[in-house]
Amino acid sequence: MEKFDTLIIGGGAAGLMAAVKAASLGQNVAIAEKNYSVGEKLLLSGKGRCNFTNAESDMNVFISKYGDNGKFLYSAFSKFSPSDTVKFFRWIGVESVEERGKRIFPVSGGSQRVLDAFIMQCKKFNVKIMRNTEVKAFKVKNSRVDYIITDNNEYCADKYIIATGGKSHPKTGSTGDGYRFAEQCGHSITKLYPALVPVKTKETWVKLASGCNLRNVRLNVILNGKKIDERFGEMEFTNFGVSGAIVMDLSSHIPDWEGDLEFSLDLKPTLTNEILIDRIKREINKHSGRKKFSGLVRTLVPGDLVKLILELSDIPEDKPVEYISNDEIQEFAALLKDIRMGVNGLWSFNNAVVTRGGVNLKEVDPSTMKSKLCDNLYFAGEVLDLNGPSGGFNLQVCWSTGYIAGSVN
Ligand SMILES: Cc1cc2nc3c(=O)[nH]c(=O)nc-3n(C[C@H](O)[C@H](O)[C@H](O)COP(=O)(O)OP(=O)(O)OC[C@H]3O[C@@H](n4cnc5c(N)ncnc54)[C@H](O)[C@@H]3O)c2cc1C
The missing domain is CATH 3.50.50.60 (FAD/NAD(P)-binding domain)
Structure with a gap:
C-alpha cells in the first residue's frame, strides 16, 4: 500500500x-x-x-x-x-x-x-x-x-x-x-x-418581474408580524422568488427564523412616506391630462417592474392620473414601501x-x-x-x- x-x-x-x-x-x-x-x-x-x-x-x-x-x-x-x-x-x-x-x-x-x-x-x-x-x-x-x-x-x-x-x-x-x-x-x-442561496416565495406573481435587478432597495424581514432584520442593497426577482446580494445574505439565517416569515420590500427606502406621497403628487400634477396610471408607475419604478406593480395595485392601469384619489395615492405609496412576500423556503x-x-x-x-x-x-x-x-x-x-x-x- x-x-x-x-x-x-x-x-x-x-x-x-x-x-x-x-x-x-x-x-x-x-x-x-x-x-x-x-x-x-x-x-x-x-x-x-x-x-x-x-x-x-x-x-x-x-x-x-x-x-x-x-x-x-x-x-x-x-x-x-x-x-x-x-x-x-x-x-x-x-x-x-x-x-x-x-x-x-x-x-x-x-x-x-x-x-x-x-x-x-x-x-x-x-x-x-x-x-x-x-x-x-x-x-x-x-x-x-x-x-x-x-x-x-x-x-x-x-x-x-x-x-x-x-x-x-x-x-x-x-x-x-x-x-x-x-x-x-x-x-x-x-x-x-x-446558504447564500435564492429564496422561494409563496406568491407566484414574482415571475412578472423575473430578471428585474433592483439597486438601493431595503428588504425588511418580518417574523410573526414583527420586523427582526433588514438589508439594504441589490435584489433580483426570479421565476420562483427573490435573489441577489441582500437575499443571498439573509438566506443563511432563514433556518433560524421559525414561524410566519415574510419579506417586505421597500422600493424607496431613502424617502419617508410623506415625501414619497409629495413626489407622487408632483408627478401627477406634471402629467395631468396626459398620462394614465401605468405611465405614472413608469416614472417611479424601473421599466421591468411596472407589470408587477400594476398587478399588485388596485388602481386600474388606464385610469387618468388626474382622477387618482388621495386615498389611492396613499395606498400606492404604501405599496412602493411595503411589497409583502411570504418566504417559502430556500432553493436547493x-x-x-x-x-x-x-x-x-x-x-x-x-x-x-x-x-x-x-x-x-x-x-x-x-x-x-x-x-x-x-x-x-x-x-x-x-x-x-x-x-x-x-x-x-
Ligand atoms: C458559484 C460560486 C461562487 C463563489 N464565489 C466565492 C467568492 O468569490 N469568494 C469566496 O470567498 N467564496 C466563494 N464561493 C465559496 C467558495 O468557493 C467555497 O467556500 C470554497 O471553494 C470551498 O473550498 P473547499 O476546498 O472547502 O471545497 P471545494 O472547493 O468544494 O473542494 C472540495 C474538493 O474535494 C473533492 N472531493 C469531494 N469528495 C471527494 C471524494 N470522495 N474523493 C476525492 N475527492 C473528493 C471535490 O471534487 C472538490 O474538488 C463561491 C462558491 C460558488 C459555488
Whole structure:
C-alpha cells in the first residue's frame, strides 16, 4: 500500500493550500481528487474573478461575519490572517486589488490565475495530485485512521486532511462525502442547509418581474408580524422568488427564523412616506391630462417592474392620473414601501454558494484543525461548520484552515 506523510482528500481551495503548506515543510504529500481537475469550484468563485479574501482590518468585525461559530476562527486567523493571505498570494505570484465592499481580487487573470499559481506550487514541492481518484471510505483502528479506500486502490499516511468541501454546487465535486468520512471517524455533523442561496416565495406573481435587478432597495424581514432584520442593497426577482446580494445574505439565517416569515420590500427606502406621497403628487400634477396610471408607475419604478406593480395595485392601469384619489395615492405609496412576500423556503444545494453546517467544531482543535476524536485526522475548508457572507469570507476560511491543517503540529 502506497504511503504518504500527509494525504489530503479533496483538491479544492482548502486542500490545495494544505498541500502547498505541508509540502513546503518537506512532507511527502498527496491529494486524492475525484475530478479530472482540481479546483473546479475555485474557478467559479467570484464569477470567475475569485474574490479570495476581504480587507476588513478589524478582526472582531471580520469574525462576526461568521455568526456564533466565528469565534472558532480567532486562533486560525491569528496564525494565518486575511492579510497573510494577501502576502501569501503575492509570494505565489498573484498580486491583488481591493474593490467595493473591501473585496479582494487578483489584479488580473481571476480564478484561473489563482488555480494555476497553486498548481505551480504543488509541482515545485512535488505534491502528488491523484486525479480521478474518488475516496470511498476511511478505515479507523484504535482511534487513528489506518488507511483509506479509493475507487481503485488503498492508501495510508501519517496524517489525513479531509478537505472535501460541503454540498453546495455538487457538480463541482462537492457532494458531501467528507461528512460521511468524518462520521466514519466518530465525528458528528450539525444540520446541513444550503446558504447564500435564492429564496422561494409563496406568491407566484414574482415571475412578472423575473430578471428585474433592483439597486438601493431595503428588504425588511418580518417574523410573526414583527420586523427582526433588514438589508439594504441589490435584489433580483426570479421565476420562483427573490435573489441577489441582500437575499443571498439573509438566506443563511432563514433556518433560524421559525414561524410566519415574510419579506417586505421597500422600493424607496431613502424617502419617508410623506415625501414619497409629495413626489407622487408632483408627478401627477406634471402629467395631468396626459398620462394614465401605468405611465405614472413608469416614472417611479424601473421599466421591468411596472407589470408587477400594476398587478399588485388596485388602481386600474388606464385610469387618468388626474382622477387618482388621495386615498389611492396613499395606498400606492404604501405599496412602493411595503411589497409583502411570504418566504417559502430556500432553493436547493445546486444553487447554493456554500453549506451551512458541517463537522461539529466542538470536536476539532481550533489552533491545529486536528480532530479531538481521531489521532491523525485534520479538517480544512467548507466541510467544517463555518460559513460567512459573500465578500471573500468563505475562501478565507479555506486558506486559514488549510494552512494550519497543513502545518506540522
Ligand atoms: C458559484 C460560486 C461562487 C463563489 N464565489 C466565492 C467568492 O468569490 N469568494 C469566496 O470567498 N467564496 C466563494 N464561493 C465559496 C467558495 O468557493 C467555497 O467556500 C470554497 O471553494 C470551498 O473550498 P473547499 O476546498 O472547502 O471545497 P471545494 O472547493 O468544494 O473542494 C472540495 C474538493 O474535494 C473533492 N472531493 C469531494 N469528495 C471527494 C471524494 N470522495 N474523493 C476525492 N475527492 C473528493 C471535490 O471534487 C472538490 O474538488 C463561491 C462558491 C460558488 C459555488
